[in-house]
Amino acid sequence: MSQILTEKPMVPSAVTESATGERKGLTRKEIVADHPTWCPGCGDFSVLALYFKLIEKRKLWHEKITTISGIGCSSRFPYFVQAHGAHFIHGRALPFASGVSLSRPDLHVFAFSGDGDAFSIGGNHFTHTARKNIKMTLVVMDNQVYGLTKKQTSPTSPLGFKSKTDIWGAVDYPINPAKQAISVGASFVARTSATNPNHVLATMEAAMDHDGFSFVHCLSECVEFYEGAFDAANPRKGGAFNEVPKSHDVTDEMAAYKLASADFPGYFGVLYNVNKPTKNAREAEINATLQGKFAGLKDWQILQKTFDKMK
Ligand SMILES: Cc1ncc(C[n+]2csc(CCOP(=O)(O)OP(=O)(O)O)c2C)c(N)n1
Ligand code: SF4
Ligand SMILES: [Mg+2]
Numbered sequence: 001m002s003q004i005l006t007e008k009p010m011v012p013s014a015v016t017e018s019a020t021g022e023r024k025g026l027t028r029k030e031i032v033a034d035h036p037t038w039c040p041g042c043g044d045f046s047v048l049a050l051y052f053k054l055i056e057k058r059k060l061w062h063e064k065i066t067t068i069s070g071i072g073c074s075s076r077f078p079y080f081v082q083a084h085g086a087h088f089i090h091g092r093a094l095p096f097a098s099g100v101s102l103s104r105p106d107l108h109v110f111a112f113s114g115d116g117d118a119f120s121i122g123g124n125h126f127t128h129t130a131r132k133n134i135k136m137t138l139v140v141m142d143n144q145v146y147g148l149t150k151k152q153t154s155p156t157s158p159l160g161f162k163s164k165t166d167i168w169g170a171v172d173y174p175i176n177p178a179k180q181a182i183s184v185g186a187s188f189v190a191r192t193s194a195t196n197p198n199h200v201l202a203t204m205e206a207a208m209d210h211d212g213f214s215f216v217h218c219l220s221e222c223v224e225f226y227e228g229a230f231d232a233a234n235p236r237k238g239g240a241f242n243e244v245p246k247s248h249d250v251t252d253e254m255a256a257y258k259l260a261s262a263d264f265p266g267y268f269g270v271l272y273n274v275n276k277p278t279k280n281a282r283e284a285e286i287n288a289t290l291q292g293k294f295a296g297l298k299d300w301q302i303l304q305k306t307f308d309k310m311k
Contacts, residue, residue: 025059028052033082043194043220043230044074044141050200051081051110054208057201066107068097070122072114073148074141074220091122094129094138101136102280108208109136116146119155119175130213131185132279137207137214140177141194143222144229151225158264161226177217178260182253182272188214189256189272194221195234196241199268206270212278219265233265244269 031052038044055065065083069075071090078085088096097111118126118140129138145163146152152165156177160169181189188210192203200218207214219230231237244267249255256272294302 023061025056026061028056030062031055031065031082033080036080037076038073039224041221041223042073042147043143043222044077046194046197047074047112047139047141047200047218047220048077048080050197050204051077051112053201054204055083058205058208060108064107066097066100066104066109067112068100068109069093069112070114070117071148072117072146073222074112074114074143075117075148077112091117091120091125093117094122094125094136097136097138098129098132098134101134102283105135105280105284110208111136111138113138113140114147115140115142115144115154115156115177116152119177119180123155126180127184130181130215133185133187133212133276135212135278135280137204137210137216139204139207139216139218141218141220142177143220143226144174145222145226147222147225157226163225176260177215178266178271179257181215181217182257182260186215186272187212187274187276188270189217189260190215190270191217191219191260191266191268193219193230193233193241193265193268195219195230195236196268199241199243203270206273210273211275230265233268239265241265242267244271250274 036045036048062083067078067081067083067085069077069087070093075087078087086096093111093113097109101109142156144154144156146154151163153161153163153170156174157170158174162169178189178191188207190203190207192200194200203216207216219233221230232239233241235241244259248259250270250273253272259267260271290302294305
């Protein structure tokens, strides 16, 4: 993939090399691209800062970082990261990310999305990427509103929420993202909140280490159009940040579903985490078998043979 987004050239790799020629991890300065255009106080700043921390901590290099998004305030994310990435079409971050993940097994793909982007226009892609267990991490920065388009009801807005599309208050039941993720087959599901930086970092790290589709539901307040939405989850605002009980078995799907179903704001932490073969692994297996069968043929010739077989 080429560098699609950031206009600034990426920092040359020499900068990341030590005197012995060994590559060092990137510094924050080397990862930061444009200054974020979010409103002061927006929860998304915290998620971005923690993504930078994750890159620093895990010593990822520019060419190993892939940040993909759809459209929305939250989806402006890749603009602010000095690495490969794409600010793609509204709701379509996951198909794009799937292509990158399946074709570049050496990368870990991060997709960042908003609640509208992921669960409204992109709802089907969420279901199918999860059920296919395509290796990537999806972080949904949920502010329970359409921020970029200035306050419409989103699929996670609570009943009664007054917006430009529901001036008398929302009448549609909201979805519960974690519950939905478990039920459609995501193999890693976690919940966190932008107001708890250590928790966000630990959660993104665990998600990155998961071999499969990892979903992080991150509450991230829109101070402009839904101020106070997550006070109930913030001890500094009189709320409670309840962590997943230590006794919870993350491989128990029913137990995870039950925990995910708890009344808002519910439990924070890893709710579900199981290992099952990814689409990436299954396809690689088929490719390896075919390569053995058609030794000496180029990839496109094998593809042509496959098409001929389908006729
Ligand atoms: C195909 C298409 N439909 C609608 C829009 C308009 N649009 C842009 S962002 C957005 C919703 C953003 O909400 P969300 O995904 O929750 O992100 P936020 O801005 O809240 O972070 C909409 C409806 C668009 N850009 N493209
Ligand atoms: S409108 Fe809301 S979501 Fe968008 S940048 Fe401002 S505070 Fe953040
Ligand atoms: Mg939103």
